[in-house]
Amino acid sequence: MRELDETDLEILTLLGEDARRPFSAIAEEVGLSGPAVSDRVTRLQEAGIINRFTVDVDRSQLHAGIPVFIQVTGVDDVDELRARIGDADAVEHLFVSADGAIWFYARAQVQNVRRWLDGLLDEDVDYSVTLMDDVEWRPSLDGTEFALTCAECNNTVDSEGRSTRLDGQVYHFCCPSCQSRFEERYNRLEEGA
Known part of the structure; x- marks a missing residue:
């Protein structure tokens, strides 16, 4: 197994910006040939570093619900609630803090957010809801060492x-x-x- 290097990080950064970017365009930026970039991407996939290629849909353009950011505290079974929240169609991002709080960003598909949350969460948990005005998801590999x-x-x-x-x-x-x-x-x- 060859060690990962800065070129691998550059390739990952470029794919993170646009997963459909042609290997020939990536090759120009990193100073390799298109087939060499293809080989590196294949190796990154085989190593489990790249798990999938996906699309980032701007749901606000689709009028896909009310954007909310929710913090849930007082959770007895974090894993069970995390799984339930993660399975909800409206949830886009889910975080669990070191102290067991669950934070998630969702686009509630109903006008009554509280009713939607009451159906999703246990009665004995505390939660706070923040209505979001704008959201920008910018995954970055800056500061990452392989x-x-x-x-x-x-x-x-x-x-x-x-x-x-x-x-x-x-x-x-x-x-x-x-x-x-x-x-x-x-x-x-x-x-x-």
Whole structure:
């Protein structure tokens, strides 16, 4: 496995700005050929760094509901509520803070936001609603350093590292012994399930 470099970061930044940008246009900006960019993107996908390409729809142009930002506190089962909120069609972004508060941005599809939230949230949680005037989502890779971490020991994976795919999921390892320990434990768990 070759280490990730600044060119990979530039490619990711350009794809983040426009996932439909042709590889030839990216190649001009990063000083590579189109096929070399294609190879790097394929490698980033295989490594699990790029998971999918998507579209960013400006829902305000579609009149798709009332934009709200909601903070939920006093949650007993954060994971259960997070899953329920994440499954709601109107929710676009979901965040969980270190103290267990849930924040989410949604476009409520009804005129009565409180009624919509009462159907979505538990009665015993506290929440606050902020009506949004404008929203701009700008994912950035600034300040990002590439450091794949070993799935077994959490050490940094360097050029001597290895990767493997188990049941469709890519795992990275710093050394063959970490890979072997992880795969043995994974197989034992699979057999016991």
